[in-house]
């Protein structure tokens with residue numbers, strides 16, 4: 406195991422991007438940080454820049470406007486990076502699948518390591534998902 | 543030197559993604575430009591390809607926080623078309639769920655506003671009190687966020703009688719915690735210094751821009767759909783419409799905090815009256831939707847949501863138009879941001895409650911050379927938090943008489 410991966414496992418920093426989500430997924434992600442779930446105990450922190458991230462969390466079906474930005478974010482991300490498609494929308498576009506402005510899902514454009522389904526996934530599910538991803542390292 | 547600061551385009555945690563361009567002279571913002579439409583998903587068209595009964599699930603997902611308000615306005619629109627009356631019990635359940643949503647939405651906002659001005663304790667506490675609220679919502683509707691409660695003609699799930707004491711207990715907790723938060727906001731000199739006189743939206747501008755909800759009410763524009771056009775059980779409950787004077791960020795916070803008490807009052811009255819209704823009587827049977835048109839509105843936590851539907855007698859709408867309050871409210875930034883500092887701009891755009899959040903990025907464009915330097919959202923929050931720190935220190939010094 407490389408040093409980078411070893412460090413990643415101890416304290417994954419998460420960058421969250423919304424590619425057209427209804428923002429409920431985003432709220433549940435924030436919810437994980439607040440006292441009841443408090444994922445910071447495990448070293449999981451939401452960071453403000455993709456350049457600091459170990460995990461890229463993507464919620465929302467990809468809309469046309471967001472697609473170029475999503476691709477650029479992935480290019481800018483330091484590798485290795487784990488990509489998690491979040492919510493029904495992130496996994497398979499959810500209810501917006503047939504929309505004319507939806508070009509997703511995420512895995513059509515960038516490689517995805519894990520899917521966390523649910524609309525929105527409960528915080529418990531999110532934590533379980535992230536732990537599973539870390540387990541694969 | 544005049545510079546342009548683009549903020550955006552998309553907003554990870556709240557409503558509509560927005561793209562702002564602040565035109566700054568030194569630290570002062572002189573103008574603001576806005577572009578919206580980043581997470582445009584074509585919901586209106588999608589809705590025209592879904593059956594009447596499927597649409598509530600879709601419109602719930604217009605916005606994650608207003609997932610009771612949009613279906614509420616939609617079902618009212620269809621009921622307007624049909625001209626039917628909803629059973630009393632269903633009316634009360636609708637109001638209870640909608641008001642619980644308002645509580646959680648306002649608490650969420652208070653927390654985020656706290657985060658922006660560097661009071662992460664407020665963020666953590668407010669979101670902590672929100673948790674038991676979500677538990678109750680889950681017990682009542684079956685889900686923490688997308689409730690799937692509203693249905694044309696009534697509601698999908700009855701309110702179990704054994705939940706009523708739990709809700710009442712919860713309301714007590716929320717009431718005491720909310721008064722604690724309100725007191726903190728009203729008393730804290732640092733919060734005063736950061737929010738009073740900042741981002742003022744005067745009454746005439748509220749009118750001009752069509753501001754809605756707490757954004758308008760903070761600026762002494764007395765408008766509340768629940769009182770002005772009461773739907774369902776809203777004419778059977780008593781509540782006050784909170785209106786403030788100046789329309790600055792402080793007033794916007796106060797309006798939301800005080801509204802929480804009104805929501806608690808409304809829910810209590812509904813729980814009292816729902817006891818007299820027949821359990822299980824929650825749906826008026828509907829067989830078809832005749833040709834015609836209808837409109838419905840509901841006062842969402844952020845202002846009035848409006849839905850319009852037209853039917854040709856088929857099983858899908860011919861046209862479904864949605865108008866959300868944040869659209870109007872975002873535009874008011876054009877009035878409230880200029881004249882303030884960059885450190886305050888984040889807070890002011892957040893104050894209309896399509897908050898301004900974590901992973902946003904900001905770029906600075908030098909208008910002379912056209913060069914672009916990228917600031918992250920974290921930088922903006924940092925600027926704001928540093929300002930609070932400075933004020934705190936100054937206040938501490940003046941208290942010591944230094």
Ligand code: SF4
Nearest residue numbers: 426427492493494524
């Ligand atoms: S999965 Fe559900 S909650 Fe998440 S963005 Fe999509 S519609 Fe919203």
